[in-house]
Amino acid sequence: MKNWIQAFSIIDFISVGILLTVIAMNALKRLESYVRAYTLNSWLLSSLIAIVAFMVGETHLYVASVTTLVSKGIVIPWFLRKIVRQTKVTHDAEPYISNTLSLTISGILVAVVYTSLSQGIFVTGFSKNVLQISIAVILIGLFSMITGRKAITQVIGLLFMENGLFLAGFSLTFGMPVIIELGILFDMLMGVIILGIFAVQIKRVFISSDLDKLTTLKG
Amino acid sequence: MIEILLIPIVTAAICYALKNCKVVGYMSLAGAVVLTGFSVPVILASISHPIETLGGVLYMDALSGYMMALVIFLCLVSAIYSIGYLEHELKVGLTDTAGMRRYYALLHLFIFTMLLVTVSNNLALMWIAVEATTIVSAVLIGFGFRKRALAVEAAWKYIILCTVGITFALLGTFITYYASTVVTGAEGVLNWTELKGIAGRLNPSTMKLAFIFVLVGYGTKAGLAPVHNWLPDAHSQAPSPISALLSGILLNTAFYGIMRFVSLVEPSTGEAFTGNLLIVFGLLSMGISSVFILVQDNYKRLLAYSSIEHMGIISLGTGIGGFAGIYGALLHILNHAISKPLMFFASGKIQAQFGSTRIENVSGVLSSMPLLGTITFIGAFSLAGSPPFNIFLSEFTVLKAGVDKGLWFVIGLFLVFVVIVFYGILSGFGKMLFGKATEQKNGAAGEQVTGGLVMPKHQESPAYGLPGFMTDTIMIAMALSVVFLGVTVPDFIDNTIRTCVHVLGVR
Numbered sequence: 128m129k130n131w132i133q134a135f136s137i138i139d140f141i142s143v144g145i146l147l148t149v150i151a152m153n154a155l156k157r158l159e160s161y162v163r164a165y166t167l168n169s170w171l172l173s174s175l176i177a178i179v180a181f182m183v184g185e186t187h188l189y190v191a192s193v194t195t196l197v198s199k200g201i202v203i204p205w206f207l208r209k210i211v212r213q214t215k216v217t218h219d220a221e222p223y224i225s226n227t228l229s230l231t232i233s234g235i236l237v238a239v240v241y242t243s244l245s246q247g248i249f250v251t252g253f254s255k256n257v258l259q260i261s262i263a264v265i266l267i268g269l270f271s272m273i274t275g276r277k278a279i280t281q282v283i284g285l286l287f288m289e290n291g292l293f294l295a296g297f298s299l300t301f302g303m304p305v306i307i308e309l310g311i312l313f314d315m316l317m318g319v320i321i322l323g324i325f326a327v328q329i330k331r332v333f334i335s336s337d338l339d340k341l342t343t344l345k346g
Numbered sequence: 347m348i349e350i351l352l353i354p355i356v357t358a359a360i361c362y363a364l365k366n367c368k369v370v371g372y373m374s375l376a377g378a379v380v381l382t383g384f385s386v387p388v389i390l391a392s393i394s395h396p397i398e399t400l401g402g403v404l405y406m407d408a409l410s411g412y413m414m415a416l417v418i419f420l421c422l423v424s425a426i427y428s429i430g431y432l433e434h435e436l437k438v439g440l441t442d443t444a445g446m447r448r449y450y451a452l453l454h455l456f457i458f459t460m461l462l463v464t465v466s467n468n469l470a471l472m473w474i475a476v477e478a479t480t481i482v483s484a485v486l487i488g489f490g491f492r493k494r495a496l497a498v499e500a501a502w503k504y505i506i507l508c509t510v511g512i513t514f515a516l517l518g519t520f521i522t523y524y525a526s527t528v529v530t531g532a533e534g535v536l537n538w539t540e541l542k543g544i545a546g547r548l549n550p551s552t553m554k555l556a557f558i559f560v561l562v563g564y565g566t567k568a569g570l571a572p573v574h575n576w577l578p579d580a581h582s583q584a585p586s587p588i589s590a591l592l593s594g595i596l597l598n599t600a601f602y603g604i605m606r607f608v609s610l611v612e613p614s615t616g617e618a619f620t621g622n623l624l625i626v627f628g629l630l631s632m633g634i635s636s637v638f639i640l641v642q643d644n645y646k647r648l649l650a651y652s653s654i655e656h657m658g659i660i661s662l663g664t665g666i667g668g669f670a671g672i673y674g675a676l677l678h679i680l681n682h683a684i685s686k687p688l689m690f691f692a693s694g695k696i697q698a699q700f701g702s703t704r705i706e707n708v709s710g711v712l713s714s715m716p717l718l719g720t721i722t723f724i725g726a727f728s729l730a731g732s733p734p735f736n737i738f739l740s741e742f743t744v745l746k747a748g749v750d751k752g753l754w755f756v757i758g759l760f761l762v763f764v765v766i767v768f769y770g771i772l773s774g775f776g777k778m779l780f781g782k783a784t785e786q787k788n789g790a791a792g793e794q795v796t797g798g799l800v801m802p803k804h805q806e807s808p809a810y811g812l813p814g815f816m817t818d819t820i821m822i823a824m825a826l827s828v829v830f831l832g833v834t835v836p837d838f839i840d841n842t843i844r845t846c847v848h849v850l851g852v853r
Contacts, residue, residue: 296520303536
């Protein structure tokens with residue numbers, strides 16, 4: 128089994144899948160698809176952790192894999208779908224720039240990350256690509272937060288960033304101690320819930336979930 | 347130490363469970379008093395000797411004790427101020443009983459998260475606590491959000507920007523952990539005390555990367571420019587006691603994280619790297635805020651920009667480093683934590699009286715309300731950095747540190763910005779304090795619409811009776827300490843700060 132995983136470079140496949148799901152967000156049009164892309168991203172992340180746990184035989188990584196699956200793969204997507212339904216937005220995401228442009232910029236971001244980390248200072252334990260991919264995921268998530276018009280797009284962008292961050296932490300050190308990861312997950316869960324509540328409030332107060340209405344406070 | 351963390355949680359639970367809106371405020375005050383009573387001996391003990399519990403996860407040394415003392419001091423004063431403030435809000439219909447219960451419960455949870463930041467030895471736990479402060483305080487800013495559209499806007503910007511920023515701090519923490527695995531072998535360490543022991547052997551380039559991420563992350567939370575945009579919105583839209591907490595201590599707890607990291611990074615990379623970054627961000631914050639202070643027409647936003655300026659000074663002091671620099675920064679944290687909440691309390695009362703947060707709508711505070719006017723007068727001079735008030739002393743200490751190191755360019759810019767801020771704050775508050783009293787200005791049925799925000803104008807002076815008396819008492823006490831700390835730094839504060847500087851590894 129271990130040889131088989133190595134021979135087919137399964138780890139690289141999965142991490143590229145993680146990268147593709149975040150890039151896909153730039154090509155999608157509907158908010159539901161965003162949530163689906165995020166769900167897929169989280170499942171891939173969880174399975175990557177599980178496979179590495181199998182390769183190195185670390186028990187605490189299995190725990191991390193399961194908690195990731197439950198929180199990011201099941202609970203948060205369910206909550207996001209609920210928020211999307213509640214805000215009753217016209218389901219198009221309508222980002223500020225066209226999909227073509229944002230796809231191009233995402234591509235450039237990946238290239239920049241790969242060139243700048245090519246002689247990186249890091250020795251990654253199990254794959255050469257994972258750290259680069261994780262930084263790229265963080266940057267693309269940030270980028271989609273900037274271009275997103277809907278409140279919920281920003282939340283999803285933030286969640287993608289956190290997934291990238293988990294991947295980065297994981298590729299650097301095989302994850303943090305379990306209790307710390309649970310704490311981080313708890314914070315994230317609370318954050319998403321609060322953001323969801325605020326997204327519904329924005330819809331209710333401003334009669335729109337477009338963030339360009341939020342411009343009264345300045346100067 | 348554990349009991350100090352438990353008391354706010356218990357208080358929060360009781361406040362949420364109480365159904366009577368008259369009692370809940372006093373319950374919260376009782377919780378704050380109990381917290382103060384329990385914490386004083388622990389803080390005193392921690393200053394003379396570090397305390398550890400839970401296998402080193404929680405740790406208190408003099409610096410933690412110092413920050414914790416500030417958190418608890420502000421908890422106490424805001425618990426007192428909140429009673430009168432919320433009674434007024436209730437009377438004018440901006441909140442209801444459910445809102446008040448939620449408010450007090452969240453207030454104590456907020457205190458809990460900040461206390462957790464100060465006692466975390468584990469850097470990841472510290473991150474978790476800082477992120478928790480963001481979440482709790484965002485709800486507090488949006489408190490009563492069903493009636494205030496602007497508060498929703500401010501809270502949204504605040505939570506999004508700070509969460510993104512702080513994500514980078516977590517990456518920095520991961521990288522630090524990675525750097526420690528290289529040194530220690532298999533298992534890395536995350537405890538500050540252990541990392542401090544191996545700080546000199548950590549890989550310098552890895553630690554540089556980690557520090558940049560941490561500075562961006564916690565810097566966002568500490569309100570350092572150019573990622574300060576959330577701060578004026580959040581501070582101006584939050585209820586006044588919460589603005590006081592945000593400005594007086596929340597920014598400093600985030601900066602406390604940076605200070606801890608500086609002492610980990612410095613031994614391997616040398617003082618110049620962290621120092622220069624902090625000086626640049628400090629000056630940038632001072633520069634940007636000074637411009638905005640000059641053109642500001644909203645006094646709560648003016649105070650918020652003044653917070654950015656003071657965070658800039660604290661960052662500058664830490665960046666200049668050396669004994670005097672760090673000492674100045676820590677003293678500045680204390681002075682700012684007294685003056686700024688005092689001003690937010692005063693501005694909350696002015697807002698209740700005049701029904702507006704615009705400077706042009708307020709005038710003659712000094713003649714119509716002599717006590718409040720005098721307090722505002724003292725606070726404004728203190729924030730502007732004028733002698734003989736407390737902030738002048740700490741700014742002067744930072745200045746002296748710069749002169750000792752011969753950083754003439756930095757000092758030049760520092761002085762220019764301080765002068766601009768001096769003029770900006772005093773001209774802004776001067777317009778409000780002097781002139782003819784215009785409190786009976788004819789608004790449309792006592793209401794003024796400012797930027798979509800309807801604020802009921804209050805006819806009678808808010809918060810008479812016991813809450814009013816207590817509020818006045820603490821405000822007078824704070825104003826007196828502003829003056830007192832401007833004349834001298836008492837021995838026990840001086841000794842505490844000296845110990846803190848030693849904790850950070852500076853001799």
